[in-house]
Amino acid sequence: MIEALTKELKETYQVVFKDISLLEQAFTHSSYVNEHRHLELTDNERLEFLGDAVLELIISEYLYHHFQDLPEGKLTKLRATIVCEDSLAKFAKECGFDAHIRLGKGEENSNGRNRSSLLCDLFEAFLGALFIDQGSQKANDFIYQVIIPKIESGAFSHEMDHKTALQEVLQKNGDISIEYKLVREEGPAHNRIFHVEVNAGGKLLGIGSGKSKKVAEQKAAEVALGDLNQK
Amino acid sequence: MIEALTKELKETYQVVFKDISLLEQAFTHSSYVNEHRHLELTDNERLEFLGDAVLELIISEYLYHHFQDLPEGKLTKLRATIVCEDSLAKFAKECGFDAHIRLGKGEENSNGRNRSSLLCDLFEAFLGALFIDQGSQKANDFIYQVIIPKIESGAFSHEMDHKTALQEVLQKNGDISIEYKLVREEGPAHNRIFHVEVNAGGKLLGIGSGKSKKVAEQKAAEVALGDLNQK
Structure with a gap:
């Protein structure tokens, strides 16, 4: 069982544990320990x-550097959607971790192997074991292989505002300057309409309008995103 | 102002920032930015x-290795008492950080310089700046100079059970084996009393009694702690 896991980790993630017992521990649920007390295992x-x-810091550092225009509140919100039970459970499944966890019979029969909270804990436990056994750089590498590409491909874009989501999509292959330009204002002061263009790399990507510059910018980004997603 | 801070950091913590603007940013409250918009500062x-x-990981790693017998639930509780607003505000004051933060006038007048949440945020911001400017090892060193000694001297012992607190005190200067021994049982099965001795380094430190071994062990540890604290 552990052989299949070590083979997968090596082939897919170039991860080879020095201390296999630590890896085994990460894949041992408390229900298994309780049913095999004579083995004196640790969950x-x-x-x-x-x-x-470990995960919280890696994601925080990434977001801090990658979204330089996002204020603290939005960084916190974005982090919470990435580092949450549902999303980590999905990553555990994508890594095929669910096949390898050792469960007690009761847990197995009640479909524990597919339970979000159990899979989320498993993902975090694996990362803890990786951090101890291989150090912070390897833990970083693993997250940059498994989670960061999903962020960069827009898997969490629905949680961002349109401007942030557009920045995310445009900057995934390197820095590109995105510019919002107020091109026109019209109407009386109490009912003014603003028209904004968004440009990137010298190319016009979208136009948006609204009762404030902020709203118009969001609209322009939304239009640009819609166009990009159709390509 | 920043000169006094850099001098203190160098003398007390051997910390010298490469990018002073990052240090300045850590000590800039949003109220100051709002009152000095022409300076285009970042809070x-x-x-x-x-x-x-950063702090969460450093403390978690320390607790994980240092309290090998504590289950996850107790580690989480202990971490929460160390990494909480009140405790971080105290550390900020002990580091003399409160003297250096740049506040807006309103914040200053309403005694913001002594507000727990503001000081806690300041401490974390400094640590974030230190992490970016100097890397994880230096951030670690700082926490091992400022927070870890407090844990080891028992500042958070009231949050631990007696056995953990005793372990904390005895093992601060290295590993020492602590042994709990059931020395006597008495009374009928439904009302049994257990007597337990706690020994460390071959020396008897305390005796405790109770209706379960667990309770008797806690009592023995409590007695031992009381004796040690009187020395």
């Missing part, structure tokens, strides 16, 4: 405690 | 977002 809960903090 | 909130995650 993965302490590793999950550590892995949670 | 410390994004740095606080990052520093929060």
Whole structure:
């Protein structure tokens, strides 16, 4: 069982554990420990405690550098949608981790192998074990292989405002300057309409209008995103 | 102002920032930015977002390795008492950070310089700046100079159970084996009393009694702690 897992980790993620018992622990649910007391195993809960903090820092550092225009509140919100139970459970499945966790019979029969909270904990426990066994750089590499590409391909864009989502899509292959330009204002002061263009790399991507510059910019970004997604 | 801060950081913590503007940003409250718009400053909130995650990981890693017998639930509780607003505000004051933060007039007049949430954010922002400017090892060193000694001297012991607190005190200068021994049981099965001794380094430190081994062990640890604290 552990052989199949170590083979997969090596082939897919170039990860080779020095201490296999740590990897085994990450894949051992408390229900399995309880049903096999004579084996004196340790479950993965302490590793999950550590892995949670490891993941939080890696994602925070990425967001901090990558979204330089986002204020703290929006960074926090974005982080919460990436580092949440549902999303981590999905990543655990994508990594094929669900096949390898050792569960007690009761947990297995009640479909624990597909339960979000269990899979989320498993993902964090694996990351905790990786961090201890291989250090922070390898934990970083793993997250940059598994999670960051999803962020960059827009998997969390629905959680961002349109301007942020557009920046995300345009800058995934490197820095590109995005410019919002007020091109026209019309109407009386109490009912003014603003028209804004968004340009990137010297190319006009969209035009938006609204009762404030802010709203017009969001509209322009929304239009640009719609166009880009159709290509 | 920034000169006094850089001098203190160098003398007390051997910390010398490469990018002084990052240090200045960490010590700039949003109220100051709002009152000095022409200076186009950036406040410390994004740095606080990052520093929060940096601190969480450093403390988690320390607790994980240092309290090997604590289950996940107790590690989480202990972490929460160390990484909380009140405690971080105290650390900010102990570091003398409150003297250096740039506040707006309104914030200053309403005693913002002594407000827990503001000081807690400042501490985290400094740590975020330190992490970016100097890397994770230096951020680690700083926390091991400022926070870890407090944990080891028992500042958070009231949040631990007695056995954990005793372990904390005894093991601060290295590993020492602590042994709990059931020395006597008495009374009928439905009302049994257990007597437990706690020994460390071959020396008897305390005796405790209770209706379960677990309770008797906690009592023994409590007695031992009381004795140690009187020395």
